[in-house]
Amino acid sequence: MNVLIIEDEALSANRLENLIHKYDPTIRVLGKLSSVRESVQWLRNADNAHPGLRPGPRPDLIFMDLHLEDDLAFKIIDQLQLTIPIIFTTAYSEYTLKAFKANSIDYLLKPIDKEELGAAIDKFVSLHIKTAVPALPDFAALMAMYQPAAEEGYKDRFLASAGPKLFSIRTTDIAYFTIEQKATFLKTYDGQHLAMDYSLDKLIQLLDPKEFFRINRSLIISLNSIRSIYTLSAGRLKLELFPPASQEVFVSGDRVADFKHWLGK
Template sequence: MKVLILEDEEIIARHLEGLVKQYPQPAEVLSVIPSVQDALHWLGIHPSPDLILMDIHLEDDLVFALFDSIDLTVPVIFTTAYDEYVIQAFKVNSIDYLLKPIQYEALAAALDKYYTLERHFTRTSPADMASLLAQLKVKEYKDRFMVTLGNKIQSIPTNDIAYFFLEEKMTFLVTDKGARLPINYSLDLLSQVLDPHDFFRVNRQYYIAHRAIRAAHHYSTGKLKLELQPLPKEMVFVSGDRLTPFKEWLGK
C-alpha cells in the first residue's frame, strides 16, 4: 500500500507515518506534503497513491480546495482536529474521519476498512460496486429532534433551534423563542447530523445556528464574544482553535 500524507505539522506527520508503519500490512509513505499547492504539484507529476491521509487545515488553504482543482479519486482518511467538516468530508472520497490526537487503534480500524473495500472493488461486479458506494453516501441532515419532558413528547424542527449547549454533562437545545429543552445527543454526535452550513461548534459547550448570531465582538487578542438571540445564561466565546474556521463559516 502506497500512502501519501497531507499534514502541515511535522511532528503530527511523523506520528502518522509511524502509525502507518505499525500496521500489519506492508505500507510505504511516499511523501509528506504541507500545503494544497504542493499536493497539486506532487499529484500532477507522480502516479496516484493507493490512499491519502489528509488533514483539513493545511498551510495555504482548506484541503477541499484540492478536490475543487482536480478530479481526485484516491480513497481518503481525514485526520483533523476539527469536527465541523465531517459532512463535507464524506461528500468526497472519504472512507473515515479521525479526530486528533490520532490513536493507533482508530487508524488501524480505518485501514481495515480501506482493505475491505479494496477487496470488494477488485473482485465484484459493477452492480456490487454501486451497492458499496451507496453504503458510503452521506446521510441526510437531521430536520427535527424529539424531546421528552415527563410524559410529554415534543418534536422540535431544526429550523426552530437557535443553539445547543452542554451543561453538567447534559445537552440542551434552545429554540428561537427561548425554550430550553434536554436532548439525548452529545455535541460530537450533533456534528454528524447538523448541516454545517447552518450550525457551527464555537467551543466545547456551544453549537450555534448562523441566524442566532446577532454580532461578534473582539473581546481580547484572538478571542471573539458572541451576541446571541435568544440570550444565553452566560457569555459565549469562540475558542481560539476555532476562530479561523468560524470566520470562514460566518462569511459563507
Template sequence: MMQVLIIEDEPLAAEKLIKFLFTYDATIVICDTLASVETAVPWLKTNPLPDLILLDIHLADGLCFDIFKQVEVKCPVIFCTAYDQYALKAFQLHSIDYLLKPIQYAKLEQSLNKMKDMQYIKKPEVSNQQIEDIINLMKNQDSSYKSRFLVKLGTKIRTIKISEIAYFHSHDKLNLLVTKEGDRYPVDYSLDDLIQLLDPTLFFHINRKLIIHIDAVKEIHAYFKGRLKLILDPKLDEELIVSSQKTPLFKTWLDQ
C-alpha cells in the first residue's frame, strides 16, 4: 500500500493527481495535500516520510527547492514542471523523475512504474547537490520564457509582446489575455500553464483566475486580516483581494 504526499498549489491540479493515483492503484493512501513551502516543511519534519512525494516546482510562496534547504527528504520525489526537455536534463542525469505539465495519466503511470522498479535496486533519494544542479540548469533556461503571444479574434491574427500585456484573466470558462489598452483576446493556455511560461519577475499569479503584469498594479490598499486590495489598469470589474498567505510573497515581488 503506497503512501503519497502531494505538494501542489493549484487545487484542480491536485485533484487531477489524486484521481490519476487512484486509477493507477485504488489502495494508494494520500497522506496529505499541501500548497506551500511554509506548510510542507513542518509537515515533513513532524510526520513519517511517505513512499513518494509528487511535488510541484512553483508553489504558492516560492520554489519547492526551498523545502530541501530546510529538511532532509529521504524518499522518492516526482517533480511536476512545465520546463522544456533541455532544462530537464538534470532530472535525467540524477534519475529523479518528473511530469511535464499539463500532466497526462499515461506519463504518471510510467513514472510510478519506474519508481516501483527502482525500489528493488536502490531507493531513489534527492540530495542537496542534485537540487543545486537542477536550480542552476533551470536558471540557465530563463531565456525560454515567452516573449510574445499569437492571438486570434475573428479572422484577424496578431502577435502581442509581453510588454503590451496587463494581465491574464479567466472569465466564463475562457482564459483571456488583456492588453494595457484594454483589448481582450482568448488564449489556448490554462493559467497554470501560463505561469510556467511567463517571467516571474514580471508576472504574479494572484489567484485561480488572474495573473498580472507588474505594471498593471495601479493602487494597493490595506485590507482586513493582513490582506491587500488591488486596483488594476485597465480596471478589472470584480474585487481583487490578495490573500494573507500570498501577501508577503506579493510584496517581495513588487520590491524586487
C-alpha cells in the first residue's frame, strides 16, 4: 500500500510516519507535504506524465491535516476533484468532528493514538480496497459544516510531556507557550514546564485570540499571565509575566500596535 502524508507540522508528520510503519512495515510513505500548493502540484505530477518527467506512483490513501500552512486542506480536494480515499487528522474539538461523522469520513484526533491509527487503516482496507469505486462524501457540504465549527473549535486542552510522562493540560491553566532550542514548551500557572509537538504557528490557529496573543517569534502569552507592562524608549514594551519567564520579555516592535488593541478589546 502507498500512502501520502499531508501535514504542516514536521514533528507530527514524522510521528505519523513512524506509527504507520509500526502498524505495517510494508506500507510505503510516498512523501510528506506541508501546503495546499505543494500537495496539488505533487498529486498532479503523480497523475500526469510531463516531457522528461516520469510521474510518481499514485497513493492508495492520504493522511491529511485540516489546517495547512497556506490554506484549508479541503482546497486540495476542490482543485483536483480528488477521488483518493482520505483519513483526516485534526487537533480540533469533538464539536468540529461532528461534520466528519455526518459525511462518513474517517478522522484521527491529534495526538494520534497507535490503536486508533490501526483501526482507521483497517477500516480503509475494508471499505475501499475491496470495492472497485470508493464512495466519497459531499465535500462542499462538509466545508460548509466545517467553517462555523472551526471558528468556535478552539482547543480546551493540550497533550504535553516531560520525559516519558504525558500530561493533559487545560488551556485555562496555561500561562504561555515558548520556543526553546527549536522545541515548543508550555508553562502552566503552577509552574509546570512541558514539551509539545506543536509549533507556535499552529498553536496560534488553535487558541482563542481573545485569550492568547503572540508577542514575538518565540512567545505566545495568555492575557491572565501579564503582571506588569513597561513602556521603554521608542515605544517598545517590556512585560513581566507570571510565572516569571527565564529571560526578559519584550513585544516585537511590529506587534506593539496590535498588542495594545488586543489589550483594549
